[in-house]
Amino acid sequence: MDQPLDLRFTDAEEAFRAEARRWLASHAPPPRALPSLDTAEGFEAHRSWEREMAADRWSVVSWPEEYGGRGVGLLEWLVFEEEYWRAEAPLRVSQNGIFLLAPTLFEFGTAEQRARFLPPMATGDEIWCQGWSEPDAGSDLAGIRSRARRSDAEGGWVLTGQKTWASRGAFAEWCFGLFRTDPDAERHRGLTYFLVDLASPGVTVRPIPQLDGETGFAELFFEEVVVPDAQVLGEVDRGWNVAMATAGSERGLSLRSPARYTEAAGRLVDLYQHGLARDPERTRRSADAVAQAWMDAEAYRLHTLWTATRVLEGGSVGAEASANKIHWSETDLAIHRAALAVLGPEAEVHGGGVDAPWLDGFLFALAGPIYAGTNEVQRNVVAERLLGLPRG
Amino acid sequence: MHFAFTDQQLGFRDAVRQLLAKECTTADLRTAYEDPSARPARWHSLAGLGVVGLTAPEAAGGLGLGLVDLVLLLEEAGRVALPEPLTDTTALAVPLLVELGAGTTPAAGRVGAWIEAVARGGLAAAVGTDRAPGDAVAGADGADLVVLASVAADGTPEVHVLDAGAVAVEPVPSLDPTRRLGRPVWSPTSDTLLGSGPEAATALSRTADRAAVAVGAELLGLAEALLGRAAAYAKERQQFGRPIGSFQAVKHLLAGAQVRLEFARPCVYGAAWALDVGTPDSSRAASVAKAYASEAGLEAARVALQVHGAIGYTWECDVHLFLKRTWALAEAWGSAADHRARLLDSLLAGPRRPQGSATA
Numbered sequence: 001m002d003q004p005l006d007l008r009f010t011d012a013e014e015a016f017r018a019e020a021r022r023w024l025a026s027h028a029p030p031p032r033a034l035p036s037l038d039t040a041e042g043f044e045a046h047r048s049w050e051r052e053m054a055a056d057r058w059s060v061v062s063w064p065e066e067y068g069g070r071g072v073g074l075l076e077w078l079v080f081e082e083e084y085w086r087a088e089a090p091l092r093v094s095q096n097g098i099f100l101l102a103p104t105l106f107e108f109g110t111a112e113q114r115a116r117f118l119p120p121m122a123t124g125d126e127i128w129c130q131g132w133s134e135p136d137a138g139s140d141l142a143g144i145r146s147r148a149r150r151s152d153a154e155g156g157w158v159l160t161g162q163k164t165w166a167s168r169g170a171f172a173e174w175c176f177g178l179f180r181t182d183p184d185a186e187r188h189r190g191l192t193y194f195l196v197d198l199a200s201p202g203v204t205v206r207p208i209p210q211l212d213g214e215t216g217f218a219e220l221f222f223e224e225v226v227v228p229d230a231q232v233l234g235e236v237d238r239g240w241n242v243a244m245a246t247a248g249s250e251r252g253l254s255l256r257s258p259a260r261y262t263e264a265a266g267r268l269v270d271l272y273q274h275g276l277a278r279d280p281e282r283t284r285r286s287a288d289a290v291a292q293a294w295m296d297a298e299a300y301r302l303h304t305l306w307t308a309t310r311v312l313e314g315g316s317v318g319a320e321a322s323a324n325k326i327h328w329s330e331t332d333l334a335i336h337r338a339a340l341a342v343l344g345p346e347a348e349v350h351g352g353g354v355d356a357p358w359l360d361g362f363l364f365a366l367a368g369p370i371y372a373g374t375n376e377v378q379r380n381v382v383a384e385r386l387l388g389l390p391r392g
Numbered sequence: 393m394h395f396a397f398t399d400q401q402l403g404f405r406d407a408v409r410q411l412l413a414k415e416c417t418t419a420d421l422r423t424a425y426e427d428p429s430a431r432p433a434r435w436h437s438l439a440g441l442g443v444v445g446l447t448a449p450e451a452a453g454g455l456g457l458g459l460v461d462l463v464l465l466l467e468e469a470g471r472v473a474l475p476e477p478l479t480d481t482t483a484l485a486v487p488l489l490v491e492l493g494a495g496t497t498p499a500a501g502r503v504g505a506w507i508e509a510v511a512r513g514g515l516a517a518a519v520g521t522d523r524a525p526g527d528a529v530a531g532a533d534g535a536d537l538v539v540l541a542s543v544a545a546d547g548t549p550e551v552h553v554l555d556a557g558a559v560a561v562e563p564v565p566s567l568d569p570t571r572r573l574g575r576p577v578w579s580p581t582s583d584t585l586l587g588s589g590p591e592a593a594t595a596l597s598r599t600a601d602r603a604a605v606a607v608g609a610e611l612l613g614l615a616e617a618l619l620g621r622a623a624a625y626a627k628e629r630q631q632f633g634r635p636i637g638s639f640q641a642v643k644h645l646l647a648g649a650q651v652r653l654e655f656a657r658p659c660v661y662g663a664a665w666a667l668d669v670g671t672p673d674s675s676r677a678a679s680v681a682k683a684y685a686s687e688a689g690l691e692a693a694r695v696a697l698q699v700h701g702a703i704g705y706t707w708e709c710d711v712h713l714f715l716k717r718t719w720a721l722a723e724a725w726g727s728a729a730d731h732r733a734r735l736l737d738s739l740l741a742g743p744r745r746p747q748g749s750a751t752a
Contacts, residue, residue, distance in 0.1 A: 266744035291732035383643035
């Protein structure tokens with residue numbers, strides 16, 4: 001390709017932006033108007049918002065039209081995300097499905113699976129959670145013990161075991177996850193990727209209150225849960241590769257678009273300016289942290305455009321997704337940590353109807369270096385696969 | 393939106409990498425340490441490829457290209473810690489001379505000849521327009537041309553150009569002797585004056601932005617060289633019966649520095665484009681680039697030394713050749729902290745959301 005380097009969006013991309021901005025301006029609820037999506041009431045309010053977006057084809061813009069999308073490209077998706085975060089529209093309750101499972105379905109799913117699962121995912125009628133971690137298998141995902149055995153009598157698979165830390169698990173309808181189908185195989189083999197209806201007999205969901213007191217995630221117990229063959233994603237015993245594609249989406253381009261951080265960084269500068277008016281001497285001590293956080297977000301934006309161009313030219317994102325995950329999770333923390341420093345003694349005020357978006361954002365950001373594979377594990381991946389260091 | 397270099401730009405980069413791999417080895421750097429005044433053949437090889445005159449107009453024998461074309465080559469210069477002043481000559485002096493060369497001062501009348509000498513003969517310049525009178529200027533010792541700034545008695549900013557023959561330069565020692573620091577002994581005269589007033593102020597501010605990006609590009613190359621050497625050493629050096637690179641403590645040091653480098657890269661490339669196009673937030677982009685590249689360089693330097701252990705602390709090991717340049721460049725044309733402060737001032741005065749990607 002000999003197209004010159006140019007960071008401007010095209011007129012068509014800007015026209016798409018304008019259309020998205022207009023729609024969001026007339027439809028999106030005011031910032032933080034919905035109750036937290038980690039409550040039963042908030043979950044349903046966020047589902048209604050997903051339905052409203054889907055009705056005008058804004059919930060999954062980059063999907064093909066037949067599944068509820070607009071069939072636009074990666075750059076338009078980034079533009080949409082910029083507008084979405086600029087509008088401070090609600091968090092996406094369907095994010096595990098639309099950002100993580102959907103790319104995996106496009107890569108590994110059958111036509112029947114796509115037709116069955118994508119449309120209700122786009123409308124928010126079926127909301128998904130992940131079934132990766134187990135009590136004894138977190139960072140060491142290949143150590144999972146939950147099992148699935150084939151049963152001709154049941155005409156499918158019978159799942160037994162326990163999954164945990166399933167975000168949105170308390171209220172979700174469906175779960176995607178890994179189960180061991182060949183206990184004699186090497187750890188990374190003999191795993192299969194299943195799509196499980198959480199209303200199936202034998203499934204028990206136990207919500208887990210998080211450190212903020214809300215039930216953002218859940219434990220899932222599977223006792224002889226029957227899952228038909230049609231709900232195996234990819235090949236039997238080859239689920240590790242399928243799961244790595246999902247994890248790549250979680251760490252890489254798909255889950256965390258830069259607009260989330262550039263918008264928060266812009267609001268951080270607003271907050272700093274208010275602080276300067278109130279208490280200039282104390283506020284100025286945060287100057288360097290505020291500037292660094294803003295730059296971290298800007299670096300993430302530029303890096304994403306760089307990666308997106310490579311993907312559009314046919315390149316792929318491999319171990320770079322691990323570097324990406326380290327950066328966005330640390331950026332989120334840097335932004336919120338700086339905000340709390342600017343707020344100073346006001347930072348701890350929380351609850352009782354007080355809107356404390358920076359503190360809530362900080363609590364959420366703290367999870368970033370842990371979920372999607374801890375940053376320590378990601379550093380191992382960067383060292384081994386990008387720098388070629390030997391496995392330990 | 394297309395954030396990638398062209399095949400032609402990448403091909404040029406590869407050609408320069410090949411040339412410098414042969415003509416700027418660490419043995420060559422050690423030779424330069426011993427006698428910094430020798431001007432080696434590689435500067436003429438680079439001029440022959442068109443690298444030195446890359447930003448000079450085609451009419452003057454240059455390639456008429458911009459920073460986007462240059463950053464990849466500056467990265468290569470950093471990768472080998474090239475002693476010659478490619479940033480000063482090609483990224484800073486030529487564009488500044490072109491910008492102010494249309495004026496009517498005596499120096500402006502000589503601009504055409506100077507630029508032609510850069511493009512055709514590899515004239516080497518030093519640019520110290522950010523330095524106060526009496527400060528040491530990198531590359532001034534041995535430069536053919538020194539570009540400096542001063543402020544007239546009435547406060548008017550001025551840009552002056554001094555021919556090597558017309559200025560005495562006192563050498564100033566540097567930890568990295570190839571920096572060739574020198575203190576020009578001079579007084580502004582009407583003969584040295586290139587430009588003054590608002591035009592000069594604008595040109596000086598653009599020079600500082602270009603310097604931030606160009607030095608940032610050099611720092612990317614230096615960081616990559618340092619991390620590459622450290623990773624290679626970590627694979628080979630055995631302790632406790634295994635390569636030290638198999639220990640997580642070592643892996644995490646290198647991985648952290650690698651991540652910082654990977655995110656500094658698009659900041660530098662994006663800022664080069666912003667300056668070429670003249671986007672409204674190009675100064676801001678330059679500050680992000682330099683702050684990120686300085687931090688990436690310093691972290692790579694710190695980690696590379698630590699991973700090498702005691703051998704890295706010796707004169708014999710090549711690592712110090714790259715450390716010293718990194719330390720110098722991390723502070724040159726504004727440190728990371730300077731650029732963060734400049735960025736925050738700009739954010740407080742203007743829009744806080746990204747501007748660079750919007751249609752111009």
